[in-house]
Amino acid sequence: MRLFSLEGKVAVALGVFALGAGALALSLYAWLESDLVVAAVLLAVLAVCAPVVARMLTRTPASLFRALAGSVASFKDGDFSFSIAADRRDELGDLARAHNELGRVLREERQNLFQRELLLDTVVQHxxxxxxxxxxxxxxxxxxxxxxxxxxxxxxxxxxxxxxxxxxxxxxxxxxxxxxxxxxxxxxxxxxxxxxxxxxxxxxxxxxxxxxxxxxxMTREISRQEVATWKKVIRVISHELNNSLAPMQSLAHSGRVLAQKGEFGRLAPVFDTIEDRTRHLHAFIRGYAEFAKLPQPRSERVAWPALLGAIARQHPEIAVGAAPPEPGWFDRAQVEQVLINLVKNAHEAGSPLDAIRIDVTQRAEESRIEVSDRGTGMSDTVLANALLPFYSTKRSGTGLGLALAREIVEAHGGRIVLANREDGGLRVALILPRPLVAAD
CATH class of the missing domain: 3.30.450.20 (PAS domain)
Incomplete structure (x- = not known):
């Protein structure tokens, strides 16, 4: 028990009061020599003195409690400037000092919060x-x-x-x-x-x-991206044309020489090679034309069993998950073409057809179609660029497959996500919005 604790002060006050009452009782007994009279006088004196002593003992705590009640009311109103004198060396003094420290912390927190709100408002406003x-x-x-x-x-x-x-x-x-x-x-x-x-x-x-x-x-950003895209398109087309036109020019010269020599039997391989390069150029240009002429999707209710069944008929070896009972909401022809291309890409990436799987999960607000495989996957660099037009890691690739898939999905208001699988392979997720009008 501390010397200046509240408990110690109350104990000393009660002890002094008890000693005074005892001394008074002994004095009265020596003077009056009657137990009843002494008891009556003593009770009368105690009845008068006890409230005075109680008031003296509780005056300071009661004053502190009233101050705390007012301070809590101020805190509730957001005023943290209220403080209490803390010059006592007992529990009441500790309580007052803890209250003042709480007020200081709250003032600092509010000041910091105000500064952060001011900074945020300044950033947002400007x-x-x-x-x-x-x-x-x-x-x-x-x-x-x-x-x-x-x-x-x-x-x-x-x-x-x-x-x-x-x-x-x-x-x-x-x-x-x-x-x-x-x-x-x-x-x-x-x-x-x-x-x-x-x-x-x-x-x-x-x-x-x-x-x-x-x-x-977005005007400036789009303009810069358009210029960068056109430059890349020109580089890709120039590279592809040079790779085809240079050997065709050489073959044409060789054919002319053979014709002048009368060696017509050796012209067939020359014409076959020229025809093959011409066919490749035609397919290359057609791919770019299809990408440029992609129509806006015509979304409608699509039954999942019909869509997944169509994919399974074209590739019977692949695995297809259970079809959700509720219909999706998208352009079936475009999404079906995307899934066919994704299965083709997965197989070309080294995945066996029986390791390719299509799963569909559906929530109230979106449909998620996942195509997973066990191919070679993608490096971090390829993952970062795979969805960009004209980006390809294949020697004969046009870089339009995944870009076309992205264009179709984003035209639906959705997004496409690529991720490597833990045990090898790639997972491509098509996330399509499902408006309320599509719900049953």
Whole structure:
């Protein structure tokens, strides 16, 4: 027990009070010599003195408790500046010092949080991307500077209904909002066409569902990518043409020499080689034409057993997982062509046909089609570039197979994911959105 503890102080006070009461009782007994009279007088004195002593003992703790109650109320209101005098050397002093330390920590935390919020707000407000946040009723609760300038002529957007804001914008933007996912749209601004990337995400904020819309200018990025792509296309086409035209020119010269010598019997191999190179060039150009003319998907309900059965009939050796009972929602012809190409790629990568498997899993919002094999897989470099147009590791490849698959899947609003399998091989996943209208 500490010398200056609250327990020690109460013990000393009670001891002094008890000694005083005993001394008073002895004095009264010596004076009055009557037990009843002494007891009556002693009880009367104790009845008067006990409340005084109790008040003296509890005055400081009661004052501290009142101060703590007021401080807690201030903390609840967000005011952490309240502090209590802590000059006592007992448990009450420890409690006051702990309270003051808590207030200091809360003040520092709030200051740090305020600084972080200020930094985040500054970054969001000055980012070139337009950002709009709406509440469950569709009212705008936050919009940065870029959003105000792009959507409302620099005026405030808070409090407006986002649907009303969209109605005042060009139809292309309204169509992007109605699309419901990530998409690109082009609108005329300042007599020039500007391309934007639009995305929207839903999340819960303070227990309520909010929606965030993000609009990013993409004109410059797309222009740079177009130039880079065209340069790569020109390099690939030039390389392929040179590889075919150079031997064809040499063979034509050799054929002329043989014809001049009258050795017509030796011309057949020359013409066969020229025909073979011409056929290769024709297939090469046709592949690029098909990639450029890819139509927009015409999504519809697709029964999984019919689709998987069609793939299995073309490749009876491959394994096909169980078909979900609910239909998918996509362009069957395009997705079927993608799956056929993926099976072909897997076989060409060294996987036996009986080691290739197609599995379909379906959730309320998306369908996932996986094509897995036991081929050679891909290195990290190939994985990073496999989906790019014109990228190929095959000597005679055009680099359009996986690029075409990516183009088809992204046209559906989905995405394609490549990953090596742990025990060897590759897994290609096609993730296609499944709108509510496709549900049963």
């Amino acid at each position: 980012t070139p991307n337009a950002l709009v946040l709406t509440d469950p009723l569709g009212h705008v609760v936050y919009a940065n500077i870029a959003a105000r300038q792009l959507l409302n002529g620099g005026q405030r957007l808070q409090g407006l209904t986002f649907a009303d804001v969209v109605a005042e914008c060009p139809p292309a933007f309204a169509a992007a909002v109605a699309h419901g996912g990530d998409t690109l749209f082009t609108v005329p601004l300042d007599r020039e066409d500007e391309t934007f990337h639009f995305s929207q995400r839903s999340f819960k904020l303070q227990g309520r569902l909010h929606c965030m819309y993000l609009i990013k200018r």
